[in-house]
Amino acid sequence: MAAAPDRVHLKLTVNGEAQPVSFAPYKTLLEVLREDLGLTGTKHGCELGECGACTVLVDGAPVLSCLTLALECEGRRIETIEGLARGTELHPLQAAFADLGGSQCGYCTPGVIMTAKALLDGNLNVSREEIKAETAGNLCRCTGYLQIAEAIERAASELRGEGK
Amino acid sequence: MSKRLEVVGKARRRVDGRAKVTGHLRFADDLSAPRMLHCKLLRSPHPHALVESIDVSKAAAHPGVHLVLTKSDFPLPFGIMPVSIDEFPLTDRARHVGDPVAAVVAVDEQTANEALGLLEVKYEILKTISDPEDALKNPEPRIHDYGEQGNIHRNQSYEFGNTEEALAKADHVFEDVFFYQGNTHLPMEQQATLAEIEGDGRLRVTSSTQNPHYLHRQLARVLQMPDSRIRVVASPNGGGFGGKCDPANHEMVVAKAALLLGRPVKIGLTREEVFYQHRGRHPVLMKMRTGVTKDGKLTGMHLQTLLDGGGYGSHGPASTFYTGVLTPVTYELPRFKFDACRTFTNKPACGPKRGHGTPQPRFGQEVQLDKIAEKLGMDPAELRLGIVNKPDSLTANWLRVGTIGLAECIKEVVARSDWKSRFRKLGHGRGLGLACSTYMCGAGLPIYWNKLPHSGVQLLLDRGGQATVYCGATEIGQGSDDVLAAIVAEVLGIDTDAVRCVTGDTGITPVDLGSYSSRVTIMMGNAAMQAAEKVRAQLAEAAAEQLEVIAAGLVFSRGRIFHPSAGDKSVSFREAVELAEAKFGTLGAVGSYTPPKPPGKYKGAGVGPSPAYSFTACVVETEVDPKTGWIHVPKIWIAHDIGRTVNPVLARGQVIGGVYMGLGEALMEEQAFRRLPEKLSHALVHRMPSMLEYKSLTALDMPEVDVALIEDPDPNCPFGAKEVGQGPLLPVMPALANAVYDAVGVRVDEIPVTPDKVLKALELKSKGLAPRVGPDHFPAVPYPPPVFVVTPQEGGDGKESNVQERKKRAAAAVV
Numbered sequence: 012m013a014a015a016p017d018r019v020h021l022k023l024t025v026n027g028e029a030q031p032v033s034f035a036p037y038k039t040l041l042e043v044l045r046e047d048l049g050l051t052g053t054k055h056g057c058e059l060g061e062c063g064a065c066t067v068l069v070d071g072a073p074v075l076s077c078l079t080l081a082l083e084c085e086g087r088r089i090e091t092i093e094g095l096a097r098g099t100e101l102h103p104l105q106a107a108f109a110d111l112g113g114s115q116c117g118y119c120t121p122g123v124i125m126t127a128k129a130l131l132d133g134n135l136n137v138s139r140e141e142i143k144a145e146t147a148g149n150l151c152r153c154t155g156y157l158q159i160a161e162a163i164e165r166a167a168s169e170l171r172g173e174g175k
Numbered sequence: 176m177s178k179r180l181e182v183v184g185k186a187r188r189r190v191d192g193r194a195k196v197t198g199h200l201r202f203a204d205d206l207s208a209p210r211m212l213h214c215k216l217l218r219s220p221h222p223h224a225l226v227e228s229i230d231v232s233k234a235a236a237h238p239g240v241h242l243v244l245t246k247s248d249f250p251l252p253f254g255i256m257p258v259s260i261d262e263f264p265l266t267d268r269a270r271h272v273g274d275p276v277a278a279v280v281a282v283d284e285q286t287a288n289e290a291l292g293l294l295e296v297k298y299e300i301l302k303t304i305s306d307p308e309d310a311l312k313n314p315e316p317r318i319h320d321y322g323e324q325g326n327i328h329r330n331q332s333y334e335f336g337n338t339e340e341a342l343a344k345a346d347h348v349f350e351d352v353f354f355y356q357g358n359t360h361l362p363m364e365q366q367a368t369l370a371e372i373e374g375d376g377r378l379r380v381t382s383s384t385q386n387p388h389y390l391h392r393q394l395a396r397v398l399q400m401p402d403s404r405i406r407v408v409a410s411p412n413g414g415g416f417g418g419k420c421d422p423a424n425h426e427m428v429v430a431k432a433a434l435l436l437g438r439p440v441k442i443g444l445t446r447e448e449v450f451y452q453h454r455g456r457h458p459v460l461m462k463m464r465t466g467v468t469k470d471g472k473l474t475g476m477h478l479q480t481l482l483d484g485g486g487y488g489s490h491g492p493a494s495t496f497y498t499g500v501l502t503p504v505t506y507e508l509p510r511f512k513f514d515a516c517r518t519f520t521n522k523p524a525c526g527p528k529r530g531h532g533t534p535q536p537r538f539g540q541e542v543q544l545d546k547i548a549e550k551l552g553m554d555p556a557e558l559r560l561g562i563v564n565k566p567d568s569l570t571a572n573w574l575r576v577g578t579i580g581l582a583e584c585i586k587e588v589v590a591r592s593d594w595k596s597r598f599r600k601l602g603h604g605r606g607l608g609l610a611c612s613t614y615m616c617g618a619g620l621p622i623y624w625n626k627l628p629h630s631g632v633q634l635l636l637d638r639g640g641q642a643t644v645y646c647g648a649t650e651i652g653q654g655s656d657d658v659l660a661a662i663v664a665e666v667l668g669i670d671t672d673a674v675r676c677v678t679g680d681t682g683i684t685p686v687d688l689g690s691y692s693s694r695v696t697i698m699m700g701n702a703a704m705q706a707a708e709k710v711r712a713q714l715a716e717a718a719a720e721q722l723e724v725i726a727a728g729l730v731f732s733r734g735r736i737f738h739p740s741a742g743d744k745s746v747s748f749r750e751a752v753e754l755a756e757a758k759f760g761t762l763g764a765v766g767s768y769t770p771p772k773p774p775g776k777y778k779g780a781g782v783g784p785s786p787a788y789s790f791t792a793c794v795v796e797t798e799v800d801p802k803t804g805w806i807h808v809p810k811i812w813i814a815h816d817i818g819r820t821v822n823p824v825l826a827r828g829q830v831i832g833g834v835y836m837g838l839g840e841a842l843m844e845e846q847a848f849r850r851l852p853e854k855l856s857h858a859l860v861h862r863m864p865s866m867l868e869y870k871s872l873t874a875l876d877m878p879e880v881d882v883a884l885i886e887d888p889d890p891n892c893p894f895g896a897k898e899v900g901q902g903p904l905l906p907v908m909p910a911l912a913n914a915v916y917d918a919v920g921v922r923v924d925e926i927p928v929t930p931d932k933v934l935k936a937l938e939l940k941s942k943g944l945a946p947r948v949g950p951d952h953f954p955a956v957p958y959p960p961p962v963f964v965v966t967p968q969e970g971g972d973g974k975e976s977n978v979q980e981r982k983k984r985a986a987a988a989v990v
Contacts, residue, residue, distance in 0.1 A: 051205035052198020054413070056363045057446040061866035064363055092198035101196065109192035112828035116652025117195030118363040118413030124196060147873040150866065152363050152414045153652050155835030156874040158828055 021085045026094025041065045043081035052092040063149035066122035073129045092121035103169035113162030115153030123149040127163045182665040183894045186823045189657040203383045203410040204367035208439035215287035217277040219269030222521035222859040223301040226267040230295035239286035244278040253393040255421045259488020264427035270486030273451025278428045303521045307481045310518035318519040329495045329517040334961035335571040336510035341475025345466025353539035354925040354950040358844040359455035364413020367443040368426045370433035381408040385419040386689030391681045393422040406682030412651035417527035450864035454526030458483040459535035462953040471558045475510035482517040487524035497532025500783030503570040504613040506562040511571040514958040541610035541909030556589045569967035573775030577787045578889040580816030584792035587814035587883045592794040608913025611792045612905030616898040617694025619770045619784030628767035630698035631685030634706040636762040640749030642674045647687035648699040649679040654825040655695045666707035668731025693898030698768045700893030705766030717755035776973040786891040790816040793906035797914040804930030814883035818897035830882045830903040837907030843870040924949025960984040
């Protein structure tokens with residue numbers, strides 16, 4: 012009865028790289044990322060789908076990794092905060108969050124940046140109202156959200172080629 | 176130091192900004208170690224119960240389990256304050272649902288959880304004390320065997336000048352009862368701790384703590400180890416807000432487990448457990464009797480508070496004081512009487528949350544001022560402007576108000592919100608409300624009595640031109656590392672990139688008391704300035720020799736050192752370090768900071784004094800739907816007297832973050848409890864221990880916030896910089912309540928102000944009854960005879976004036 016649970020072996024495509032990984036089949040994507048792949052940039056705030064801290068992109072769409080079985084992600088494109096920068100160059104969202112106060116304690120930051128990335132990947136001309144609606148599932152206790160929205164707007168402007 | 180500021184006051188990417196946006200920043204639960212084991216706690220399902228027995232045999236035999244711990248493994252208690260050392264890491268008497276009674280350490284969390292289910296605990300259920308009135312009525316069973324009496328933890332009374340006389344002389348006396356519901360910090364990061372034995376055999380505890388120094392001391396106490404054998408590392412906190420100030424059960428438990436097993440042991444609390452750890456805002460019932468002249472001057476106030484402390488002492492003795500001591504700091508209040516009582520109840524312990532004890536009376540005071548202004552036919556802003564405290568004055572309770580930019584703050588929000596043409600003129604359903612507040616820049620006394628500095632900094636310069644600064648201060652997201660780097664960089668004329676901060680590690684860094692009471696910028700900052708000025712003097716001497724000028728006039732700017740009279744000659748900072756190192760040897764200095772002695776000399780005068788006070792004024796706009804009671808807040812204007820802004824990006828973020836948290840408290844956040852049905856256990860359980868049910872504002876709920884930072888540098892503060900982490904939260908709740916009144920003419924005299932309460936008040940109004948919802952009475956609390964202190968204005972000496980008489984009366988009262 013106490014035998015270790017069976018493990019599954021598969022490849023997950025994380026940040027563009029196929030990673031062989033072995034884990035118990037009941038594990039969530041959040042657990043596999045953090046515990047089996049060492050990608051602790053993705054955080055947990057509730058593990059019940061309430062806070063958005065664990066948001067990653069799967070096939071370009073934001074998902075709550077705490078409610079997603081890692082098993083379901085085989086063959087799908089997983090993006091996490093660790094894969095966002097190009098070499099040492101920050102993604103415009105990362106730079107804007109760091110420069111404009113979008114990140115205070117930094118705990119919700121990976122989740123909200125990934126949510127914002129999905130938003131901007133789909134539309135660089137987002138309005139403040141769209142930003143608020145799209146990030147409403149990412150709780151933040153530090154910033155009061157305004158500097159997050161401002162950072163997303165700055166990044167959108169950068170990505171539109173309107174850099175200062 | 177007369178050069179223009181080059182770092183302080185300039186918007187910059189915070190020094191730890193990059194790590195936060197790349198996933199590099201490692202919070203406590205992001206850590207792991209070879210052979211690491213996992214710990215889970217068994218928590219009591221009963222609010223008040225004795226543990227009769229725990230059979231651990233099945234759990235201990237469960238495959239993968241390495242250790243089971245219970246109360247018998249922890250003979251010694253701990254607690255944040257020396258007067259409330261009342262918690263055991265694992266208890267044999269549960270004082271609230273969620274109180275930990277046993278721990279399991281296993282190969283993984285899954286196995287540990289399974290083993291928790293195999294622990295067989297027999298409880299003897301005790302009667303539950305559910306709230307302060309219950310606690311006053313039921314001295315038995317006592318939740319603790321210490322405290323004042325029965326279930327009263329703290330009970331006190333202070334009178335500064337004859338307050339009844341002051342009220343009798345007033346043209347009007349306003350009497351109000353207010354209630355402020357408890358709420359919790361809800362940091363995004365759940366607490367986590369990793370304990371391990373380092374290579375040299377010493378214990379290292381890495382934890383999401385705001386106060387590594389206090390945790391260090393309590394670990395030494397509980398584990399009975401020399402402090403030097405323990406190293407506490409504060410991991411970056413994923414939000415604190417006061418919730419990670421107390422040393423916590425789980426920290427003690429994993430430390431003990433790591434020592435017993437010789438292996439790393441980690442624990443990460445679930446979100447539900449974070450609600451049980453709590454230490455959040457005390458529910459407070461308040462009664463305020465305030466005397467006012469017909470032209471709007473205050474003559475005196477009698478404030479009574481009753482706190483629901485929950486199951487443990489925590490910071491409660493301080494919290495109790497804070498429900499009153501800052502009340503006289505904003506406005507001229509010639510006489511002040513303050514009675515306060517904290518009761519134990521069978522709920523998770525309350526403690527410090529952003530504003531620590533002061534938001535509750537601030538809410539009452541500012542709503543009452545709104546009522547006063549209306550009764551006197553005065554504009555609420557004008558009324559306040561007429562009574563703002565004078566700079567460098569002493570309050571009735573002997574607090575020294577240094578710089579005070581409150582009048583400017585009021586004028587700023589009045590102008591920006593177009594208050595004069597909009598207040599009481601927006602029509603039914605829309606309103607404006609104004610409120611003000613103050614907060615400390617650090618507590619004047621440490622939590623345990625000592626004469627040592629509150630903050631220490633060590634600064635080392637290396638010949639590559641890097642400054643490494645060590646300080647025990649803790650980065651909880653507020654930006655303390657950035658403040659530290661900025662202050663050192665400003666003094667030395669270098670960029671923050673050339674400063675490396677090493678903080679919050681009791682094995683390496685000089686003691687700083689921790690991230691609480693908005694003390695870090697002021698205390699750490701002053702210590703850092705002192706250290707930086709010492710090395711600057713050495714650099715100046717060496718550079719002056721090289722440049723053949725006198726050291727006194729040297730300017731340190733943008734990585735160079737030069738003398739205005741010496742033409743283009745200059746040395747780089749790096750060259751100056753080499754010259755000075757050649758001259759003096761390895762370069763380094765320490766700095767430390769101790770706050771000024773409090774002016775008050777009476778017992779209890781130590782709570783409230785601060786090197787400086789910040790001030791804030793706020794206007795909230797509301798749209799209230801009279802059909803549903805729904806409150807929409809489109810915009811908030813806020814002005815904060817910050818003394819000097821260190822980094823405008825971070826300062827504005829702290830203000831908006833404070834507004835956000837205050838608005839959440841004002842509208843929806845509640846740490847509330849309910850009784851299970853009689854046929855279940857009738858236990859008192861948390862109504863909503865989840866992030867879904869504990870309502871907080873989302874991006875969609877957040878209004879536009881117009882922030883003004885008022886700069887009037889305070890001489891006690893580094894470069895004049897006051898606090899900004901807590902103060903801006905304080906005026907939001909009363910301003911919201913006042914704005915609801917302006918919108919629909921009803922008073923909700925309790926927090927949170929929810930739609931159902933607005934509707935209820937509107938219904939009362941429609942029936943011609945008093946349009947008010949709030950507490951209807953203040954119970955008879957057996958406050959002791961007051962400590963009487965003559966006020967500074969009336970020639971007092973700061974001491975209690977009738978000690979003998981009071982003691983006689985107190986003794987008589989006991990009989």
